[in-house]
Amino acid sequence: MEFDLLLTGGTVLSLAKGAAPIAAGAVAVRDGAIVAVGPAADLAAAGRAERVLDAQGGLILPGFVNTHAHMAMSLLRGFADDLPLKVWLEKHIWPAEARLMNAETVRLGSLWAAVESLKAGVTTVCDAYFFGEAVAKAARASGLRTVLTEGLLDFPTPACPTPEVAFAKQTALLERYRDDRLIVPSVAPHATYTVSPEWLIREAALAAEYNVPFQIHLAETRSELEEIRQRTGLSPVAYLARLGVLSPQTLAAHCVHVDGADLDLIAENGVAVATNPVSNLKLGSGVAPVLEMLARGVRVGIGTDGAASNNTTDLLRDAQLMALLHKGLSYDPTVLPARQLVELLTVGGAGALGLDDRIGTLEPGKRADVIVMSLTEPHTLPLFDPFAHLAYAARAADVRHVVVEGRLVVEDRQVLTVDEAALRAEVTAFAARVG
Numbered sequence: 001m002e003f004d005l006l007l008t009g010g011t012v013l014s015l016a017k018g019a020a021p022i023a024a025g026a027v028a029v030r031d032g033a034i035v036a037v038g039p040a041a042d043l044a045a046a047g048r049a050e051r052v053l054d055a056q057g058g059l060i061l062p063g064f065v066n067t068h069a070h071m072a073m074s075l076l077r078g079f080a081d082d083l084p085l086k087v088w089l090e091k092h093i094w095p096a097e098a099r100l101m102n103a104e105t106v107r108l109g110s111l112w113a114a115v116e117s118l119k120a121g122v123t124t125v126c127d128a129y130f131f132g133e134a135v136a137k138a139a140r141a142s143g144l145r146t147v148l149t150e151g152l153l154d155f156p157t158p159a160c161p162t163p164e165v166a167f168a169k170q171t172a173l174l175e176r177y178r179d180d181r182l183i184v185p186s187v188a189p190h191a192t193y194t195v196s197p198e199w200l201i202r203e204a205a206l207a208a209e210y211n212v213p214f215q216i217h218l219a220e221t222r223s224e225l226e227e228i229r230q231r232t233g234l235s236p237v238a239y240l241a242r243l244g245v246l247s248p249q250t251l252a253a254h255c256v257h258v259d260g261a262d263l264d265l266i267a268e269n270g271v272a273v274a275t276n277p278v279s280n281l282k283l284g285s286g287v288a289p290v291l292e293m294l295a296r297g298v299r300v301g302i303g304t305d306g307a308a309s310n311n312t313t314d315l316l317r318d319a320q321l322m323a324l325l326h327k328g329l330s331y332d333p334t335v336l337p338a339r340q341l342v343e344l345l346t347v348g349g350a351g352a353l354g355l356d357d358r359i360g361t362l363e364p365g366k367r368a369d370v371i372v373m374s375l376t377e378p379h380t381l382p383l384f385d386p387f388a389h390l391a392y393a394a395r396a397a398d399v400r401h402v403v404v405e406g407r408l409v410v411e412d413r414q415v416l417t418v419d420e421a422a423l424r425a426e427v428t429a430f431a432a433r434v435g
C-alpha cells in the first residue's frame, strides 16, 4: 500500500470510542484521509510512505476544534480591555470595526489568527465575522479547516448596509462552498438582541435548506437576559424556542445565563453549545453551566471567541482553565476528567459543529486532521498519563507538527503555508496605522 504521509513513533491517542493509547504507534494518510492507525511496526510493514514524520517522544492526536471565534479580531487584540461587554462592544469594538475592517484587513486578521491557531494545534475554527469571502481566502492560504459565514445584524455591518445584503452574501457562500473539502459555509445571525424575529426565522430556514450550522450568540450576559425578558417576557433560549428556530443545526455560543428550563429546551431541541470560558470570565459575563449541559447529553464544544476578548486563540488554554474552573466551583475534583476534556477539544467540538463524521478522531475513513505534540520538555516529563498532561501540563508551544486535510501545514513549529515574517510585518504596519 502507498501512503502519502506517515506520522510514526509517538503515542497515538485516536479518541475513537473506548480506544486505548497506542505506544509507539503510527497514523497513515492518503488522499487527505486517514487510511490506517496502529502500531508503528505494523504500518511500516503494511506500506511505503512518500513522506515520514517523526513523532518520537510525542503524542499523535486529532487536531483541536475551536467552535466559536471571530478570527479577524486578532487585529484588535489588546485594543480595549477591562470593560463590560455592552460598553466594550458599543463604545469600542463596533466603532473600531466600522473604521478599520474591510475585505483586506479581514483577510489579514483571519490569516494571522489562522497561523496562531495552527501553531497551537487547532485544525478547525468555526468563525463568525464579516467579509466571508476574505475569510475563505485566509482559510485557503493557510490550510486551516474553517467554518465561515457573513454575519447578519439588523443594522449596517462593515460589510453589509442591510440584512438583505448579508443574507444574499451568506447564500452565495452556501452555494460556492457547499462541496468544499476545507471550507464549511454556515448561517450566522448575530444574537437575539441585534436581529429581528423575522430575520431569525429566515436565517433558520436558510440553514435548514442547506443543512449547515446556524450559529448565534445566546444568553451571553445578564443585560441580554433582562432586555429579551422585558421585550418578550421570555428568556433568550425560550424566545428562540417559541420562534421555532432551535434545532440540531443550532450552535449556540455562550449560554451562560440559562436556567434549568432553558437547559431542558437546549437538550430537547438537540442544540449544540460553544462554551467560551476565558472570554466569559474576562468580560465579567459569568460561567456557563457546562456540567449541567453535559449531564443532559448536550453536545458541547469549546471556543476562544475573538482575540479582542480572550486575548488569544489558544484553545488548549481555554480547555485547561475550564476544567479547573468547574472543579473549583463544584468542590468536586472528579468532574471534567482529563480524557473527557480532551474529547471536548477534539471529537466533542467536531460533534458540536456537525462534522464528527469527517473529523475529531483518528480512524480510517476520516479526513486527516492530525497533530503531533512533543512532550519532552521539563514541564511534561515524566509522562504517566498523556490525557493528564494535555489537561494540566501541556502548552500550545508543545505542538510540533500539524496536518489538515492530509496537508502538512506546520513542521517543527514552522508554518509552511504562509510567510509568517511577511505577515508579521503587515500586522505591525496595521497597528502603526491605527496608532
Ligand SMILES: [Zn+2]
Pocket: 068, 069, 070, 217, 253, 305, 306
Ligand atoms: Zn462571539
